[in-house]
Amino acid sequence: REKQLVEYFRAQMRKDPDMASAVAAIRTLLEFLKRDKGETILGLRESLKWATDCLTGEDSSVAVSSGGELFLRFISLTSLEHQDLSRCKKVMEERGELFLEKISMSRTKVAKLCHTFIKDGAKILTHSYSRVVLRVLEKAAAEKKRFSVYVTESQPDSAGRQMAEALRKLNVPVTVVLDAAVGYVLEKVDLVIVGAEGVVESGGIINKIGTYQMAVCSKAHNKPFYVVAESFKFVRLYPLNQQDVPDKFKYKADTLKTVQNLSEEHPMIDYTPPSLITLLFTDLGVLTPSAVSDELIKLYL
Amino acid sequence: MPGPDKETDLTERIEAFLFDLNRGGSGAGPLRGSAETARETTALLRRITAQARWSSAGDLMEIIRNEGRRMTAAQPSETTVGNMIRRVLKIIREEYARSRGSSEEADQQESLHKLLTSGGVSDENFRQPFAALKPNVIEAINELLTELEGTTDNIAMQALEHIHSNEVIMTIGRSRTVEAFLKDAARKRKFHVIVAECAPFCQGHEMATSLSKAGIETTVITDAAIFAVMSRVNKVIIGTQTVLANGGLRAVNGTHTLALAAKHHSTPLIVCAPMFKLSPQVRRLSFLSDFYRYCEILSKVNVHCPVFDYVPPELITLFISNIGGHAPSYIYRLMSELYHPEDHEL
Numbered sequence: 001r002e003k004q005l006v007e008y009f010r011a012q013m014r015k016d017p018d019m020a021s022a023v024a025a026i027r028t029l030l031e032f033l034k035r036d037k038g039e040t041i042l043g044l045r046e047s048l049k050w051a052t053d054c055l056t057g058e059d060s061s062v063a064v065s066s067g068g069e070l071f072l073r074f075i076s077l078t079s080l081e082h083q084d085l086s087r088c089k090k091v092m093e094e095r096g097e098l099f100l101e102k103i104s105m106s107r108t109k110v111a112k113l114c115h116t117f118i119k120d121g122a123k124i125l126t127h128s129y130s131r132v133v134l135r136v137l138e139k140a141a142a143e144k145k146r147f148s149v150y151v152t153e154s155q156p157d158s159a160g161r162q163m164a165e166a167l168r169k170l171n172v173p174v175t176v177v178l179d180a181a182v183g184y185v186l187e188k189v190d191l192v193i194v195g196a197e198g199v200v201e202s203g204g205i206i207n208k209i210g211t212y213q214m215a216v217c218s219k220a221h222n223k224p225f226y227v228v229a230e231s232f233k234f235v236r237l238y239p240l241n242q243q244d245v246p247d248k249f250k251y252k253a254d255t256l257k258t259v260q261n262l263s264e265e266h267p268m269i270d271y272t273p274p275s276l277i278t279l280l281f282t283d284l285g286v287l288t289p290s291a292v293s294d295e296l297i298k299l300y301l
Numbered sequence: 302m303p304g305p306d307k308e309t310d311l312t313e314r315i316e317a318f319l320f321d322l323n324r325g326g327s328g329a330g331p332l333r334g335s336a337e338t339a340r341e342t343t344a345l346l347r348r349i350t351a352q353a354r355w356s357s358a359g360d361l362m363e364i365i366r367n368e369g370r371r372m373t374a375a376q377p378s379e380t381t382v383g384n385m386i387r388r389v390l391k392i393i394r395e396e397y398a399r400s401r402g403s404s405e406e407a408d409q410q411e412s413l414h415k416l417l418t419s420g421g422v423s424d425e426n427f428r429q430p431f432a433a434l435k436p437n438v439i440e441a442i443n444e445l446l447t448e449l450e451g452t453t454d455n456i457a458m459q460a461l462e463h464i465h466s467n468e469v470i471m472t473i474g475r476s477r478t479v480e481a482f483l484k485d486a487a488r489k490r491k492f493h494v495i496v497a498e499c500a501p502f503c504q505g506h507e508m509a510t511s512l513s514k515a516g517i518e519t520t521v522i523t524d525a526a527i528f529a530v531m532s533r534v535n536k537v538i539i540g541t542q543t544v545l546a547n548g549g550l551r552a553v554n555g556t557h558t559l560a561l562a563a564k565h566h567s568t569p570l571i572v573c574a575p576m577f578k579l580s581p582q583v584r585r586l587s588f589l590s591d592f593y594r595y596c597e598i599l600s601k602v603n604v605h606c607p608v609f610d611y612v613p614p615e616l617i618t619l620f621i622s623n624i625g626g627h628a629p630s631y632i633y634r635l636m637s638e639l640y641h642p643e644d645h646e647l
Contacts (some may be wrong), residue, residue, distance in 0.1 A: 146331040186563075214587070278547075279547060279583065285642055286546070286547075286583055287633065288547050288548065288630060288632075288633050289629070290633065291633045294633075294634065
C-alpha cells in the first residue's frame with residue numbers, strides 16, 4: 001500500500017513539474033481518501049496520518065509537511081459538520097476538489113499582486129529556483145516592464161542555473177552570480193525577491209540555504225526583501241534560531257534514511273527571521289510578517 | 302418633476318465637488334484639511350445613496366465605485382476620498398449581509414480557514430433587493446459621519462497620557478490634529494514645543510503662532526537644524542497625510558529626516574492620525590515620482606519640490622488614533638476591520 005501511495009505521488013510530480021510539491025501531496029492524499037475503505041472517521045484520520053508520514057519519508061521538504069497538515073485539518077473541520085461517514089466522505093471529496101482548484105490559482109494571484117512592485121528599469125536579485133518567483137517575473141515581463149535579474153548559483157545543486165535558463169527563455173537579461181557574491185552585487189540591485197518552502201508562524205521563512213545570508217545583506221544595504229509564497233505553505237513552526245528548525249526538514253529524505261551522523265551533512269535550508277523581511281506576497285493578500293500568525297490562528301484555533 | 306430634478310441636483314453637486322478637489326490640488330482653490338474632505342466625501346456619498354436610482358446593493362456599489370474612481374482621479378494625492386469610499390462600500394456589504402441574515406460578517410475575508418471550509422462558489426453578487434437596506438445604509442453612514450466629527454477630540458483626549466511636565470516636544474509643519482493634541486495637554490501641563498518650519502511653504506510658522514496663542518512656549522527652527530536640536534528633545538509628535546497599509550507614512554516633506562534623526566537619538570516618534578487616513582495602499586519602490594511637484598523658475602534650472610515623504614514603519618514608535626494607540630505592526634489588522642479586500646482596488 002505504501003508503494004502505491006509513493007508511486008502515485010511520484011507520478012503526480014512527474015506529470016506536472018510546474019506543480020508545487022505540496023499540491024502534489026494534497027492530490028495524492030485526496031486520491032488516498034477516495035480509495036480508503038475505512039469504516040470510521042477516526043480510522044480515516046489515522047490512515048491519513050500514516051499516508052502523510054509516508055509522503056514526508058519520500059520528500060522531506062517543509063511544503064509537503066505543511067500540505068499534509070493542512071489536509072488533515074481540512075478533514076477534521078469537515079468531519080465536525082457531518083457525523084455520518086459516507087455523507088462526510090462525499091462532502092470531503094467535493095470540497096477537496098474545490099480546494100485543489102483554488103490553490104492551483106494561488107500562484108496567479110500572487111503574481112498579480114507582486115508584479116506592480118517591479119518598476120521599469122528595476123534590477124532584481126533572487127535566490128535559487130523558485131516557480132513562484134518565475135511566475136511573478138513572467139507576469140512583469142508580460143506587462144512590458146523592462147528589468148534585469150541576478151540569480152545566485154545556489155549550490156550544492158546549482159538550481160540557480162535552471163532559473164537562469166527559464167528566464168532567458170522569457171528574454172529577460174539574467175546574470176548568474178556566485179553565492180558568495182551576494183554582498184558584492186547588492187549595491188547594484190533595487191529589490192530582492194525570493195520564494196519560500198515554508199512560512200513559519202513568526203512570519204519568517206524557511207527556504208533554500210543562502211536565503212538568510214541574502215536577507216542580512218539586504219538589510220545592511222537597506223534594500224527591500226520581498227517573499228512570494230502561496231498560503232498553503234504556512235506551517236505551525238516557531239523556530240527562534242537556525243538550530244530550532246527540525247532536522248527532518250534540513251536534509252533530503254534519502255540522507256535522513258541512510259546517514260548516521262547528521263553533523264557531517266550540509267543542511268539544505270535555512271531560516272530567515274521576520275525582522276529581515278519587508279513584505280510577504282501571498283494569495284491571501286500582501287501581508288506584513290506580523291499578519292502571518294493571525295492567518296494561522298484563524299485556521300488552527 | 303421630482304425625479305430628474307433630484308438627479309441633476311446630484312450630478313451638479315458631484316461635479317462641484319470634483320472641481321473643488323481638482324483646484325485644491327493645484328493650489329488655486331480653497332485649501333481644505335483632510336478632515337473636511339473626508340466629511341464632504343461621506344456627505345456626498347450619503348446623498349448619492351439617498352437620491353440615486355438603485356434597486357439592489359450591487360447596483361449601489363457599482364454607482365459608488367464609479368463615482369469613487371472619478372473622485373480619486375480628480376485628486377490622487379488626497380487619499381481620504383478613496384478611504385471614505387472604501388468605508389462606505391464595506392458598510393454596504395455589512396448591511397447587506399445583515400439583511401440576508403448571515404451571521405458571519407467576519408466570513409468575508411480571505412483566509413486559509415475559508416479556503417478549507419467553503420462548500421461552494423462563494424460568489425456574493427449582492428443582487429437581492431431589500432427594502433430596509435436604504436435606510437440602514439444611510440443610518441450607518443450617519444454613524445460614520447459622527448465618528449468623523451469626533452476624531453480630533455478623541456485623539457486630543459489621549460494627550461495627557463503621553464505628554465508630561467517639562468518635556469521638550471518636537472513637531473514639523475502644521476497639523477490640525479497635533480495642534481489640538483498639544484493644546485489639550487497644555488491645559489494641565491507645562492512643556493516646551495520646538496516646531497520645524499518645513500520649507501518652502503513654512504507652515505510651521507502658523508503652527509507656532511497658534512500654539513503660542515494657547516500659552517505654550519514655542520521655538521521655530523529651520524529644517525536643517527533638526528538633527529542638531531534632536532539631542533534635547535524628549536518626544537517627537539507628528540501628523541501625517543496618509544497611513545499606508547504596511548504601517549509606513551506618507552507625510553509632509555522633511556518628516557523622513559525628522560524620523561531618522563529621532564531614530565538615531567532613540568527618541569520616540571508618535572504619529573497622531575485619525576482612522577480615516579488609513580489607506581490600503583502599500584508603498585512601492587516609487588522612486589518618489591508620485592510625490593513631486595515641479596516648479597520652473599529659470600529656463601535652465603529645474604527645481605524639484607517634493608510635497609510628501611515616505612517614512613518606513615521601523616522608524617515609528619506609536620500611532621495614536623481616535624480608537625486608541627497602536628504599534629505600526631498592528632496597522633494591517635485595523636485595515637482588515639475597516640476595508641474589504643475586494644475594495645482595495647476601486
